[in-house]
Amino acid sequence: MKAEATRKVNSAPRTGADLLVDSLIEQGVDTLFGYPGGAVLPIYDAIYRAEGSFDHVLPRHEQGAIHAAEGYARVSGRPGVVIGTSGPGATNLITGIADAMMDSLPVVIFTGQVAKGVIGTDAFQESDVMGITTPITKHNYQVQQIEELPRVVKEAFHIATTGRPGPVVVDIPKDISSTVHEAEVDSTFHLPGYQPNVRPNPIQINKLHEAILQSKKPVILSGAGVIHSKGSEDLASFAKNYNIPVVTTLLGLGGFSGSDKLSLGMGGMHGTYSANMALYECDLLINIGARFDDRLTGNLEHFAPNAKVAHIDIDPAEIGKNVPTSLPIVSDAKAALQALNNRTVSQLDHKDWIEKTSSNKSEYPLWHDDYEDKISPQWLMKKIHAYTQGESIVTTDVGQHQMWAAQYYSFHQPNKWVTSGGLGTMGFGFPAAIGAQLAEPEASVVAVVGDGGFQMTMQELSLLQERKIPVKIVIVNNEALGMVRQWQEKFYEGRYSHSLAQSQPDFVKLAESYEIQGYKLETKEDLEKVLPEVLNDPNPAVIDCRVMQMENVYPMIAPGKGLHEMIGVTR
Structure with missing residues (x-):
């Protein structure tokens, strides 16, 4: 090229x-x-x-x-x-x-x-x-x-x-x-030293095809590369043709529909039991466009210990960097998926594996405590999903609210999920929502942010007012640096050093000072009365949702532990 x-x-x-x-x-x-x-x-x-x-x-x-x-x-x-x-x-x-x-x-x-x-x-x-x-x-x-x-x-x-x-x-x-x-x-240019390989090697595709036919417990790991390559439909066809369950990375959410029967949900530190156990027990792991981040793999000694690993990635530097790879395929994800879909599929023996992964999915679903009239953050995410019918673009910062959104707002399409993954940047979610809204002016955009991260970039409220950008900001307000507090509870014997009782402004008055409507929701009744109307309003809004301060994100894999060593899988 x-x-x-x-x-x-x-x-x-x-x-x-x-x-x-x-x-x-x-x-x-x-x-x-x-x-x-x-x-x-x-x-x-x-x-x-x-x-x-x-x-x-x-x-x-x-x-x-x-x-x-x-x-x-x-x-x-x-x-x-x-x-x-x-x-x-x-x-x-x-x-x-x-x-x-x-x-x-x-x-x-x-x-x-x-x-x-x-x-x-x-x-x-x-x-x-x-x-x-x-x-x-x-x-x-x-x-x-x-x-x-x-x-x-x-x-x-x-x-x-x-x-x-x-x-x-x-x-x-x-x-x-x-x-x-x-x-x-x-302005003519020529870059002989920069020639990305976008087409897969047919020999490697054949090897992967044969490996799939021989495997008993294959699993697909779908990353953001599927979305970047516009390969979501090809991935859906591939999973269906070969009858393989799909685990999605945090940044890959939406690349494979969360409602598909083959979807096991998100893998990693706060992934689902079914996703993590599939990664742990599989005999063939097909990574498509993910970089084996440490928050996904956990302890590498226990990551897919019995699996042959195939890795499809457009960046050759990622292949074999963290996880030894038997079948490297340097390629654009879409091109590789199309090549696999062009192969004849026969003699698949994945029935027992599909039954087991489906059983794990039904027996160990995500769970959370419910409260009579107080707002749990997980319940909040499910309500946002219901009120937007799962069609909104959702942006987040990093932390507990990010994980709850990833777990409970099921994504069915690509390019609906905008979050800071690798760097984990507080303050990202709100301005990212502005950019998302300007990219898709007719879309519904919801910025799900923490009370800590929002205060890092909340000056951009001026842009909402100036341009009448209809972003809805949902502050998951636990008056804490939630993920820091959770780690201090679990790994630092409850020594909450500078993570609780964070001073914050009156977010409703703050919004009103920018001539934006603000709401403070403290009970389920408040939320069910106000939130549906606000989310469907064509104007920007700031919604301060007061949630349970000491709520934790589960499941969770502690540092140094393997994917099979999740805590909080059940109540």
């Missing part, structure tokens, strides 16, 4: 900033998340001149910009685009860049930089963006000549969106963006 492009950019006298804007338009960018500052003033002047070319979204903090771009990318499949200024503007983006890298999200970030002549002198608002972002990006650039800017932009979008998606940073010195360039600029 030759990665190149040949369009000529406008040859009239243009500044570097104009060339950047031209390139963004050429890439089909329709939404730009950015925050102005000194080093990017020439770029913002060019944006002003190009008014109407795309929608510029002004967050109230750069962290809001990058998380919104991640939500946009996750839901749309198109790259999220961010602009930040030099120094603190760039460093405020770092958490989101690392988050996008861990979760394989296509985001292109443009940072302003001080003029080339003063780089390295500790100039005002200078930071070493290249050095800082090298470990947390798929690739990064610092533009050295104005002539190379259009090519670099085109390369950045290509790299971010092909192969395993990821963030790419383009650092632009101020003198590059402000200089006038009169010559014709060629």
Whole structure:
């Protein structure tokens, strides 16, 4: 595959900033998340001149910009685009860049930089963006000549969106963006060292096909790669054709319908009993687009101990990195699934295995305590699912509320679940919901957040009010840092160091100060009366749901334990 492009950019006298804007338009960018500052003033002047070319979204903090771009990318499949200024503007983006890298999200970030002549002198608002972002990006650039800017932009979008998606940073010195360039600029590029393999090796596909026919207890592990490749329908056909149960990773939720009879639910630390036992007992594990994260595998000594492991992944670096792999297949997930679906299926002997996994599913379902009139967080999630009919896009931060949403909001379609997986970023959920809503304006979007994480990015309420973005923010408010508190209870003998009695504002008054409707729900009666109406209202809202403070997420696998050593499987 030759990665190149040949369009000529406008040859009239243009500044570097104009060339950047031209390139963004050429890439089909329709939404730009950015925050102005000194080093990017020439770029913002060019944006002003190009008014109407795309929608510029002004967050109230750069962290809001990058998380919104991640939500946009996750839901749309198109790259999220961010602009930040030099120094603190760039460093405020770092958490989101690392988050996008861990979760394989296509985001292109443009940072302003001080003029080339003063780089390295500790100039005002200078930071070493290249050095800082090298470990947390798929690739990064610092533009050295104005002539190379259009090519670099085109390369950045290509790299971010092909192969395993990821963030790419383009650092632009101020003198590059402000200089006038009169010559014709060629944006042709060719990357001989970057040629992602997207087609599976037929020999390896045949080997996997034979392994499936010979296995008695196969299981599919479906990761986010299935969703990124738009392979969900192919996965459904594959599971049905070969009669194989499916376990889903946290980031893969929705890649295989949670209502399908072959679905065993989410695996890992807070996964279902049926999913984890299938991973533990299987004789053939087919990983499609997942990276064997430690929160999924538990103690590796006990992970699929009797299984032959097949791993389909577009990133060869992931195959064999954590789990020894017998059948490596470097490929786009969709292409590999299509190749498997084209094979003749016969002589399958999976009946007893299907019966066992189904029995585990029915005998050991998720459970939670119920209360006469107090709101349990699990009950809350089930109500949100019922009131939205499971059709909403759901975003979360990280923590207990994230796990409860993953467990109890059953996803039937891809691109409906937006969460911070690998990095586990507090403050992610709300701005990600803004990006998701801008990507899908007609969709219902619910941000399920903790009271701790929401306070990290709640200034973005200003965007909801300004743009009338109809995101519904559901605060799962236990007045605690819930997951920290749970770990302190279980592993630190109940020493709740700085995790309880967190000071917080009156969220209803906070919402009203932004001219957004706020609600405080403390009982089941309150919730059943208010929540359905609010979720169906076309306006934004903040819903402060007071839930049981000491509630824990179960099942749970303690650190160092195997998937078969779950606690809290039953009451």
